[in-house]
Amino acid sequence: MEYHPSTYHSHSVVRRSSKLQILVTDAERLYKRLTQLKNKDNSPQRHRRDGFLGLFGHKVDLLDHYEKTLGDIADNVRIEQSFMAGKEVPAAFVSFKSRFGAAIALHLQEGINPTHWITERAPEPHDVYWPFFSVTFIRRWVSKMVAYVACNAITILFLIPVALVQGLTHLDQLESMFPALRSILRLAVVSQVITGYLPILILQVFLSFVPALMIMLSSLQGYISWSQIQKSACTKVLWFTIWNIFFANVLSGSALYRLNYLLEPKEFPRVLAEAVPAQASFFMAYVVAFGWTNIASELFQLIPLFYNYVNRFFGGDCGDDFEAPTIPYHKEVPRILFFGLLGVTYFILAPLILPFLLIYFCLGYIIYRNQLLYVYVPKFETRGEFWPTVHNYTIFSLILMHIIVIGIFGMKKLPIASGLILPLSIATLLFNEYCQKRFFPIFQGYPVECLIKKDREDQNNPNMSEFYDKLNKAYNDPALMPIKYSGRPRSRRTPLLSSESQNSARESQSQDMLV
Amino acid sequence: MEYHPSTYHSHSVVRRSSKLQILVTDAERLYKRLTQLKNKDNSPQRHRRDGFLGLFGHKVDLLDHYEKTLGDIADNVRIEQSFMAGKEVPAAFVSFKSRFGAAIALHLQEGINPTHWITERAPEPHDVYWPFFSVTFIRRWVSKMVAYVACNAITILFLIPVALVQGLTHLDQLESMFPALRSILRLAVVSQVITGYLPILILQVFLSFVPALMIMLSSLQGYISWSQIQKSACTKVLWFTIWNIFFANVLSGSALYRLNYLLEPKEFPRVLAEAVPAQASFFMAYVVAFGWTNIASELFQLIPLFYNYVNRFFGGDCGDDFEAPTIPYHKEVPRILFFGLLGVTYFILAPLILPFLLIYFCLGYIIYRNQLLYVYVPKFETRGEFWPTVHNYTIFSLILMHIIVIGIFGMKKLPIASGLILPLSIATLLFNEYCQKRFFPIFQGYPVECLIKKDREDQNNPNMSEFYDKLNKAYNDPALMPIKYSGRPRSRRTPLLSSESQNSARESQSQDMLV
Incomplete structure (x- = not known):
């Protein structure tokens, strides 16, 4: 509001919610399980219901146990959420009245120290990765370096399995290493499989773990x-x-x-x-x-x-x-x-x-x-x-x-x-x-030509106020949403929401939450 | 005015003036020479006046000749200047009402094609290098590449004189190359001078040309x-x-x-x-x-x-x-x-x-x-x-x-x-x-924090309108200024302006010129 008074629209401060997030994830998992159990319980057209539950034999106990745990977690979540006001992180999603205004704030360095005040384009709301908002510039930089070194180390060390695999294509080396296998290796089928197909199969097994590993490294790297x-x-x-x-x-x-x-x-x-x-x-x-x-x-x-x-x-x-x-x-x-x-x-x-x-x-x-x-x-x-x-x-x-x-x-x-x-x-x-x-x-960013054109189109759009309202609530941390499943007996009466309608309900209530 | 209507202040279009610039430089040189001659003529306290002019013996002829040439050039300049309106180059100095506005235009890409519309920070008026305004992105890029290659070539080829110089520190090699010099090289003084001092001297002579050469290469590189x-x-x-x-x-x-x-x-x-x-x-x-x-x-x-x-x-x-x-x-x-x-x-x-x-x-x-x-x-x-x-x-x-x-x-x-x-x-x-x-x-650019602070200070400054007036005229091509020295007899009556007052006079008249 100080530097961009004419284009500033609203903001939502990010809060340190890693503890809360774990609780909410737990609650969601439990709630899903509970819903499944209840569905099986209440809908008589299910085929394997009786047989399956009969196998375990303590249906009611399980339901009660789940509900109790869920209730405890929900209470914890509410307590945690009430303490959230003090846990503000020096990071926020800021929205602007026009695309041009947002581009200005994005491309110009705000503070004198370029490491104190970093502006980045906000990702789409469901695309946000929350852990790195609470982190300072230096810690982000260090994690980036560490991820970089780890990635290089993995890339180079991976040569060892590759070299072993490549050894297979040279059967003569293998024969001299394991003389006992000589008679088997001399079989045409075996040698063809080993030299032609096995190396690729082993490589593929090793390689299938790599993308997940790289995603893990990248997620440590400070992206939002x-x-x-x-x-x-x-x-x-x-x-x-x-x-x-x-x-x-x-x-x-x-x-x-x-x-x-x-x-x-x-x-x-x-x-x-x-x-x-x-x-x-x-x-x-x-x-x-x-x-x-x-x-x-x-x-x-x-x-x-x-x-x-x-x-x-x-x-x-x-x-x-x-x-x-x-x-x-x-x-x-x-x-x-x-x-x-x-x-x-x-x-x-x-x-x-x-x-x-x-x-x-x-x-x-x-x-x-x-x-x-x-x-x-x-x-x-x-x-x-x-x-x-x-x-x-x-x-x-x-x-x-x-x-x-x-x-x-x-x-x-x-x-x-x-x-x-x-x-x-x-x-x-x-x-x-x-x-x-x-x-x-x-x-790097959209040109002014496009931004201004789009902004002018928007000015004549009657739906803009509605859009601004949505914008206010779009970037709230999902962990801070009011928890919808209490797990107490009365919740049995509430309609079971699909994940879509649940999300929209979250959005409509989120404003009360942030007060 | 289309994309930055609230902050745009004024602009001055750059014109293709290389031909004019040569004429103006000629005129200035002649004018300087003429002034010197007149000074010597009019001020009797000069020591070498008579002797110097006596040596040549045709004082009046020289003055007349200079004045005639200057008059011709001045006419040419005026004719060239009147044709300038059509020689506009797709480049302009644009000034903004605030530093913040200028920073926005500088840091954001304006057009969809980033090579069509390039924004650069304007240098100080007397620091402008005019030749590269008329040049397209591609030509600037090509000249940059050429300058880069030339610079590397010079840097590497320079090894040859350096190697020769270094050869001097190894007298034995020199002796074997020029056996005739052996007796001279055996003298202690000569060998000390050759091995100790001569290499450095030769190096320095070669090196003294390098900065000028590099300035030449850099000036080809498309800087403004x-x-x-x-x-x-x-x-x-x-x-x-x-x-x-x-x-x-x-x-x-x-x-x-x-x-x-x-x-x-x-x-x-x-x-x-x-x-x-x-x-x-x-x-x-x-x-x-x-x-x-x-x-x-x-x-x-x-x-x-x-x-x-x-x-x-x-x-x-x-x-x-x-x-x-x-x-x-x-x-x-x-x-x-x-x-x-x-x-x-x-x-x-x-x-x-x-x-x-x-x-x-x-x-x-x-x-x-x-x-x-x-x-x-x-x-x-x-x-x-x-x-x-x-x-x-x-x-x-x-x-x-x-x-x-x-x-x-x-x-x-x-x-x-x-x-x-x-x-x-x-x-x-x-x-x-x-x-x-x-x-x-x-x-890369000043942070918003500083820009806004300075802009707010300026808003309360009563001298701003005066500054804006100056801004309008600051970035006019010196070649397009109305020529002040006609060289015709009446110009003898005009006071001889020092270069400072001449510059300010140029500025005050430039607006008529550009109409």
């Missing part, structure tokens, strides 16, 4: 929204994939000691030119075994299906509250881009990879289109913010291809040919530089 | 103010100095082939550890011969004195219009910083360099303080913008020192000691990172 966390995790997974699948497989092929050469830039093209063509067959198998399988499993959603089936069978969780899945960008984007990298780097060395990739991309286009339109629910608006990642990665692929080609021409004693590649690399880098200037500012 | 050009040239000279004085001398000491090792990062500390201590005596001599001499010549201003004397003797330019010199930051800042680098890198290898440096810095403090206060006229307000350069350079010096120390400990077979240096480097880089976050935003 899930979308930012996912974007950052996407970049992490991307470099992880390049390093651990491309470089590790290429260079550790027969000799891990070659990594040493990576520290000598002059040797780099030669080493790559020697190692990359040798791994062409591995990557072709990789495209078929990993790429095609993934596309297929994406369509059939085998893992969620299996999980749901198991859950239904053992837990009795009938899937009434089945949530539509959201697309895990941090898994899918790096995967698709990596196949692009394979295509770009191998198309001159082993053109046979191209038809496989073409099938992958065609299938991918059809299937992902279907998934995005009819299966996944968008959790947040990406606003095309993955574009810079894709662009940088494509430029990187091209430059890597040039380096490999320079190395190959060098090996074939064609210095003029490798010299002629240089202008291509320079042109690529200049194109990249131009794109950075021309297109990347779009991701 | 002299201060930016000087800042950019300062950075260029800095890296030039590091590369061509420090690295070239250290590594080419006895073997230029060592440069090859620079491409292998692993070998880097070892090569430096071997080469740096070997050049300690050269750099000690450098501090004395180059540093101390520079400080002294700075005090006595020998070159301007000599230049002035020669000018006065031959040209008869009596120095009535002697301009106070401005400090050439792009020469002085890199020089002082380089001695800092020498101190940081050599203080553990050759501590004997420290007293010499101490004397240099003490003398420098006293002398530069005197020069800045009483000799130099500040041409523009630097606003501390050289601080980031100094900071980055200091961090670079520290890291370089760490690398050398790691190499030396490695050579002495003390792996633990060199390992213990690593945390120091990491801490230095973290400190640098923190400073970047904490202090560098200050150079």
Whole structure:
């Protein structure tokens, strides 16, 4: 109100609510369980109700126990909430009367010390990640550094399982290590499975844990929204994939000691030119075994299906509250881009990879289109913010291809040919530089031209006051909402709200809460 | 007025005036010459008047000739100026009613295409560099790239004279190259001069052309103010100095082939550890011969004195219009910083360099303080913008020192000691990172806090309307000012204006001009 008096509209202060959040999560989980139990109890058309409850035999006890616990938690939540007034964190969501006003506050440094007063674009309300509001600039910075170091350490240490897997493709080494297995390994089927398919399978098992790990690291990094966390995790997974699948497989092929050469830039093209063509067959198998399988499993959603089936069978969780899945960008984007990298780097060395990739991309286009339109629910608006990642990665692929080609021409004693590649690399880098200037500012903030145009349209919009009312309540911490489920006997009479209507009810009552 | 209606104040469009500028410069030069001649003519107390004019013998002819030429040029200027209305360039100086309003327009991207509409902070009026206003984004970008490539090429090619100079310190090589000189080179005095002093002298002669060259390159780079050009040239000279004085001398000491090792990062500390201590005596001599001499010549201003004397003797330019010199930051800042680098890198290898440096810095403090206060006229307000350069350079010096120390400990077979240096480097880089976050935003723009405070002070200031009037006229192209010297006989009657009063007169008449 001091610096932006004409455009300031409202604000909601963030409160330290980590303790409360745990309680509310507990309460929600219990409430869900209770609702399920009650549903089974009250609706006689359920099939497995009697049998299932008969199996446990103490239905009433369980209900009572749950209700009692829920009541205790709800009381705790109310007590905690009443103490919230003092737990204000030096952070707030500030809303402005116009987009232009918000852009001014966002782009100009507010205080004299740039670390005291940081402005960031507010994420969509359901996209907010709350833990990092209570944290000072220095702690955020330190967590970022720690996450960065941890990410690099994981990326590099992951080489160990990759190297072991790659050892499998060289059966002769394995034979000399385990002489007892020699007779088994000599079988054609076994050796084909071990050298052709097993390495990829083991790699895939290891790799399936990586996106979750990177999301965890990114969430430690001080971002205030899930979308930012996912974007950052996407970049992490991307470099992880390049390093651990491309470089590790290429260079550790027969000799891990070659990594040493990576520290000598002059040797780099030669080493790559020697190692990359040798791994062409591995990557072709990789495209078929990993790429095609993934596309297929994406369509059939085998893992969620299996999980749901198991859950239904053992837990009795009938899937009434089945949530539509959201697309895990941090898994899918790096995967698709990596196949692009394979295509770009191998198309001159082993053109046979191209038809496989073409099938992958065609299938991918059809299937992902279907998934995005009819299966996944968008959790947040990406606003095309993955574009810079894709662009940088494509430029990187091209430059890597040039380096490999320079190395190959060098090996074939064609210095003029490798010299002629240089202008291509320079042109690529200049194109990249131009794109950075021309297109990347779009991701920093909207131009005044658009803001003013939209603001003027809004001025004539009769619904604006309604929108402002909504804005006041949009950014309240979900943990501070008045708790709706008391768990006491009278709550049995209250209608069971679906999660949607519950959310809207929350919004309407939140203003009383914050007083 | 469309996007910033409440804060827009006025603007002045830039016009394509390069042709006019040449004419005006010609006219000004002629006018100055004419004034000098007339002064000599009209003031009988001048000493050398008769003798000087007697020497040439056609005083009246010269005056008439000058006046005629000046009159022609003035007519041409007026004709050119009348055609100016159509030569508008898509660039303008826009002034705003408040600092806050100007900051908004500066920091927010205006148009949808970020390359069409670029906002930059306007330099001080006399600091404007006009040529790059007529240039599109792409041409500016291309010139920047070209300047960058040229600068790198010059920096690297300069190694050749440096290598030749360094050859002088190894007399044995010289002897074998020129056997005829052997008897002369064997003389103690000659060999001492050649090995000790001559290399530094030759280096200095070559180096004295570099700042001017870098200023030229920077002025091609698309900056719109002299201060930016000087800042950019300062950075260029800095890296030039590091590369061509420090690295070239250290590594080419006895073997230029060592440069090859620079491409292998692993070998880097070892090569430096071997080469740096070997050049300690050269750099000690450098501090004395180059540093101390520079400080002294700075005090006595020998070159301007000599230049002035020669000018006065031959040209008869009596120095009535002697301009106070401005400090050439792009020469002085890199020089002082380089001695800092020498101190940081050599203080553990050759501590004997420290007293010499101490004397240099003490003398420098006293002398530069005197020069800045009483000799130099500040041409523009630097606003501390050289601080980031100094900071980055200091961090670079520290890291370089760490690398050398790691190499030396490695050579002495003390792996633990060199390992213990690593945390120091990491801490230095973290400190640098923190400073970047904490202090560098200050150079991007002023915070809202300060802007609003100053704006509120201004609102109560009764002189603001006067300031706004001045603002309207401040950014007019000097080439478009009505020409004051007609050179026709009647102009003899007009009082001869000093350059100050002439400037203010220009300002008062400029408004008629632009109609």
